[in-house]
Each structure stands twice: as C-alpha cells, then as structure tokens.
Amino acid sequence: MDLATCLKKMELVGVLAFATVDSDGAPQIRNISAIHYEPDALYFFTARGKNFCKELLEDGRVQILCYTKYKEMIRLSGKAYAVPGDEQMKWRDKIFEEQPYLGNVYPGDTRSIGIIFCIDKAEIEYFHLGVNPIFRETYRLGDVKLKEKGYFITESCIGCGTCREMCPQRCIEDGSPFTIRQNHCLHCGNCYENCPVKAIERR
Amino acid sequence: MDLATCLKKMELVGVLAFATVDSDGAPQIRNISAIHYEPDALYFFTARGKNFCKELLEDGRVQILCYTKYKEMIRLSGKAYAVPGDEQMKWRDKIFEEQPYLGNVYPGDTRSIGIIFCIDKAEIEYFHLGVNPIFRETYRLGDVKLKEKGYFITESCIGCGTCREMCPQRCIEDGSPFTIRQNHCLHCGNCYENCPVKAIERR
Incomplete structure (x- = not known):
C-alpha cells in the first residue's frame, strides 16, 4: 500500500465521514462526497452557513475516514484551510462538474453559498482488519511529522x-x-x- | 422515518464511523462494527488499550455516523459509559456470538482485553440528500433534550x-x-x- 493508492481508494469509496470539533469541544461527524482529489491535496465543498464550515474556520483540524469494499479502513488526519478567493471558483466548478448531482442540491447560482477547503498536509493511516495478522501502515501527504503511536x-x-x-x-x-x-x-x-x-x- | 427504523438501518449498515475527541481536543474517528442493538440502547466493544477507549473514559461524547445504500445519512450523538462489571461479560459474549469474525481478531481468552460501552440517551438525526427537496428529521433515544438547530x-x-x-x-x-x-x-x-x-x- 502507498499514499497514492490510499487516495485513489478514498476517491472510489466516494462518500466519506469527516470529523471535526465544535466550539464546545464536542465531536462532530458528517458525510461529505463533494471532494476533488489531486495527487498532493484534496479539495472539498461545503456551504458557508453550515456548522461544519464554522468548525473548519475556527479550528480546522479534521479526520476523514473511509471503509472500502475490501474491508480496509483509511483515515486521514490533517488541517483544512479555505483556499484563496481567486481559487474558490475554479475548484468549486470542478467539483460540480465531476459530481453533477450537486447541481440538484445547489441549483443555478446557489452554489455560490459554497466554500472550498483544502488539505495538503496530512497523516494517512491504512488499517486492514480482514487479514491475519491484521495489517496497518502510515503514510504522509506533504510535509508532516508522523506521530509514533502504539x-x-x-x-x-x-x-x-x-x-x-x-x-x-x-x-x-x-x-x-x-x-x-x-x-x-x-x-x-x-x-x-x-x-x-x-x-x-x-x- | 422513526427511531426504530434508524437503529435498524444502522445495524444493517454494520460498520459505522465513531467520532470522539482526544486529550488535545482533536477529532478522532474510526470504524466500529462490534455493536449490539437493543430497542432502547446500543452496546459496543473496544479494547482497553486503544486510544478510543481512553477518549470514551475521559470524555465520553461520541457521534456515530452511517450512510445507507439508499443514500441516507444517520447520525447519533450521545454519551457513552462503560457498563457495570457484572454486565461486561454478558454483552461482550453476545457481540462475539453475533459477529463471529471478532473471534479471529481476538481469539480465545484474549477477548478479555475488551470493554463494553453503552449509549442509552442520544439524539438521532436522519438526513436524506437524494430526495427533492432534501429531507431531515430528528429523533430521541431515551430522555434527552433536542437542540434546535438551523x-x-x-x-x-x-x-x-x-x-x-x-x-x-x-x-x-x-x-x-x-x-x-x-x-x-x-x-x-x-x-x-x-x-x-x-x-x-x-x-
């Protein structure tokens, strides 16, 4: 397993769980599919009025989890930031082009309520419970220090x-x-x- | 939709995402399938040595998310507590009986490293993005006050x-x-x- 394969698997799963913390320090989790993948970063769309957006702007720490059809768990831990204003439209339109169903949720100009966040530094953990013995490995996206755990x-x-x-x-x-x-x-x-x-x- | 149907859907999805916060206040998320469902509570198994267990014992707040084949999102927010010592074995053995693959992960007596947590008070949000207009509704498990959001x-x-x-x-x-x-x-x-x-x- 490697970083590129992990990102590809996440992309194929499609709908991922995103966890953040709210202003009370409580865990918050929701599914997100409006994601665009580049080899060195991922970009995602949410609406400015959602608590998810507030949590990202105020804290930014996020963990993303997916579970594949092959019973693999992939977890990405990083910090999300809003992309600069002049790049917002580019990534937003790319995500809507790749995932046309978003046009049903946000028809016409209403997509302008969206904001694009980027994660380009992250720790990615791969965990497979279906092999014997179980297998785990950690990769890095961008320049991050991996924490030794266990x-x-x-x-x-x-x-x-x-x-x-x-x-x-x-x-x-x-x-x-x-x-x-x-x-x-x-x-x-x-x-x-x-x-x-x-x-x-x-x- | 209602509470019982939501719990049944979660059970059918099987592998759910559980979010907690760690001692740094960072979001933590992982997949859990070792869950037993009762009409008024859910019980789940983890190992005492995992950070997940530490986070549950220290803070206890948890959000659980599932995404169904019908594109529904169900999110449960509650507080987990370790069940009393004399009930630990009962629920642990029930979960291992319902999900025999756990015996491969924790063979023989090694399941005794497990601890059972219960959630019997929770807010459960149902959210369907695939209908037009989208549909959401909130239910309660046990005696909890629902927060007005939006x-x-x-x-x-x-x-x-x-x-x-x-x-x-x-x-x-x-x-x-x-x-x-x-x-x-x-x-x-x-x-x-x-x-x-x-x-x-x-x-």
Missing part, C-alpha cells in the same frame, strides 16, 4: 514470553528485548496489561 | 421574498413572517446571507 517493549524486558502468548495477533517476536511487529499490532494493550515487569511502554 | 425567520421579516428566491431547496413559504420548512432545509445559510433586513436567525 506499544513498545523496552530494555526492561526479561524475555519471559508472557506478552507473546497474550497477543491476539501473535505479532510479538523473541529477542532481547522482545519486539512488537508494529505493522500487525491492534493496539489492544493486552501485552501491556500482562507484562509482569511493566516493560512495555504506551506512546 | 435558520429561523423572525418577526422582522418584510415579506420581500428574497430568501424564497435564494433557497436552493425552495423550502421557504410565504407568510407573515415567511417560514422555513425545517424538515427540508440544508442549513446552507443562503437565506441568512441574503436577507436585506437581517430578519433570519441562526441557532
């Missing part, structure tokens, strides 16, 4: 093998210290909870 | 008809004042932006 076995490991036995995905390997194959880890925490010497770190 | 025309209306002309869904009716048919409103804000006397309120 569980890691430290030098305090005594090599007892408890974690290896407790791992639902059998993705812990012998060694000194033992190691977790990160691409196959569920992040369930069973190793962490059961290590007799607390040698496992959560990051 | 645009409302006040007594300051001068009856000029600008809003009616600007509405992409043609869902504004003549009268004194004019009124917005709330079940057909996109919340796009085009009436609000164009009212010459600022007679339209956003709530």
Whole structure:
C-alpha cells in the first residue's frame, strides 16, 4: 500500500465521514462526497452557513475516514484551510462538474453559498482488519511529522514470553528485548496489561 | 422515518464511523462494527488499550455516523459509559456470538482485553440528500433534550421574498413572517446571507 493508492481508494469509496470539533469541544461527524482529489491535496465543498464550515474556520483540524469494499479502513488526519478567493471558483466548478448531482442540491447560482477547503498536509493511516495478522501502515501527504503511536517493549524486558502468548495477533517476536511487529499490532494493550515487569511502554 | 427504523438501518449498515475527541481536543474517528442493538440502547466493544477507549473514559461524547445504500445519512450523538462489571461479560459474549469474525481478531481468552460501552440517551438525526427537496428529521433515544438547530425567520421579516428566491431547496413559504420548512432545509445559510433586513436567525 502507498499514499497514492490510499487516495485513489478514498476517491472510489466516494462518500466519506469527516470529523471535526465544535466550539464546545464536542465531536462532530458528517458525510461529505463533494471532494476533488489531486495527487498532493484534496479539495472539498461545503456551504458557508453550515456548522461544519464554522468548525473548519475556527479550528480546522479534521479526520476523514473511509471503509472500502475490501474491508480496509483509511483515515486521514490533517488541517483544512479555505483556499484563496481567486481559487474558490475554479475548484468549486470542478467539483460540480465531476459530481453533477450537486447541481440538484445547489441549483443555478446557489452554489455560490459554497466554500472550498483544502488539505495538503496530512497523516494517512491504512488499517486492514480482514487479514491475519491484521495489517496497518502510515503514510504522509506533504510535509508532516508522523506521530509514533502504539506499544513498545523496552530494555526492561526479561524475555519471559508472557506478552507473546497474550497477543491476539501473535505479532510479538523473541529477542532481547522482545519486539512488537508494529505493522500487525491492534493496539489492544493486552501485552501491556500482562507484562509482569511493566516493560512495555504506551506512546 | 422513526427511531426504530434508524437503529435498524444502522445495524444493517454494520460498520459505522465513531467520532470522539482526544486529550488535545482533536477529532478522532474510526470504524466500529462490534455493536449490539437493543430497542432502547446500543452496546459496543473496544479494547482497553486503544486510544478510543481512553477518549470514551475521559470524555465520553461520541457521534456515530452511517450512510445507507439508499443514500441516507444517520447520525447519533450521545454519551457513552462503560457498563457495570457484572454486565461486561454478558454483552461482550453476545457481540462475539453475533459477529463471529471478532473471534479471529481476538481469539480465545484474549477477548478479555475488551470493554463494553453503552449509549442509552442520544439524539438521532436522519438526513436524506437524494430526495427533492432534501429531507431531515430528528429523533430521541431515551430522555434527552433536542437542540434546535438551523435558520429561523423572525418577526422582522418584510415579506420581500428574497430568501424564497435564494433557497436552493425552495423550502421557504410565504407568510407573515415567511417560514422555513425545517424538515427540508440544508442549513446552507443562503437565506441568512441574503436577507436585506437581517430578519433570519441562526441557532
């Protein structure tokens, strides 16, 4: 898997879930299909009067999720910004051209209530629960720093093998210290909870 | 549409998007299918070591979204809580029985790393973009107060008809004042932006 394939899969799913936070710090989620994909960015349309727009302008942090027909989960985390005024019309008209049904929702000139946001820096996580062991990998769009997440076995490991036995995905390997194959880890925490010497770190 | 039908549709979609907020106040979203539906509550399974679990225990606010094959969007907003210890096993085993694939992800006793959360008070929004005009309605699960959202025309209306002309869904009716048919409103804000006397309120 790679970034370009992830973006293509998102485009093929079409209708994606977009999460933001509102001014009370509460999670907000809705489906968005008015999206145009470029190799290095995605552009999407919403109406200026929607709470979604308010949340993007005030905070901008967004996670986008899709689930494919092949049972893959792809999640994009980034920050959205409104594109400059002189580019608004170009992307808006492109999205309406690619997705003619939008013309039923916003007929004629009413599309001018729309605003175009762009995401060109993001972390993209690919997660496949349907293979054994499960598979996950992270890619970057643009210049972003990836955050290390999950569980890691430290030098305090005594090599007892408890974690290896407790791992639902059998993705812990012998060694000194033992190691977790990160691409196959569920992040369930069973190793962490059961290590007799607390040698496992959560990051 | 009604509450029971919405819950049934969510169950049939199966894999839903769950949004929470993390300790940085950032939006977090993931797919969850390990859900059991009762008429008055839903129960779901996650692992104690996942950030999702941490976010639920620390904040608890969650929005759940599904998109049906008939292009309907259903969104549930509520607060999740961990069920009491003596009920954990009952719901966990029911979910694993209903969805045998979970036994591949968490084989044998490793399912004990799971924790069951319940949502029994929620607002459920139904939104259909594929009909003309679009249709939306809100239901309640349990004893919750529904929040009034959207645009409302006040007594300051001068009856000029600008809003009616600007509405992409043609869902504004003549009268004194004019009124917005709330079940057909996109919340796009085009009436609000164009009212010459600022007679339209956003709530």
